[in-house]
Amino acid sequence: MDRRKVLLIVATLVAALGTALVFLYVRGADVRAEERFETVKVLRAVQSIEAGEAIEAAAQAGKLQLQSVPREQLLNGHDDIDLTLKYESDITRFEAAHDPLLS
Numbered sequence: 001m002d003r004r005k006v007l008l009i010v011a012t013l014v015a016a017l018g019t020a021l022v023f024l025y026v027r028g029a030d031v032r033a034e035e036r037f038e039t040v041k042v043l044r045a046v047q048s049i050e051a052g053e054a055i056e057a058a059a060q061a062g063k064l065q066l067q068s069v070p071r072e073q074l075l076n077g078h079d080d081i082d083l084t085l086k087y088e089s090d091i092t093r094f095e096a097a098h099d100p101l102l103s
Contacts, residue, residue: 037070 047063058064 037072039068040071040074041066042069042074043067 043064044067045058045063046065047061049058049063055064
């Protein structure tokens with residue numbers, strides 16, 4: 001083999017190794033972020049909720065989803081009433097009914 005072919009093979013191997021290392025680093029970013037910050041569960045609207053629509057109806061329709069967020073990202077004046085606990089069973093039942101892994 002001439003020198004160019006050897007350098008090309010080495011460069012390809014180094015690029016593949018670099019790509020694999022970046023992939024592994026990014027894959028663990030969510031885990032590291034959750035470990036670093038205290039998270040709280042909040043209800044997140046995943047579909048548009050019409051004006052005047054009751055929260056019970058939105059939960060039954062699957063328009064709400066539980067999501068973990070860092071406590072520092074809660075908005076000022078957020079409501080401390082734990083709606084998550086009140087509607088968690090409805091949302092969990094909905095997610096369980098529509099999750100192919102739980103079915």
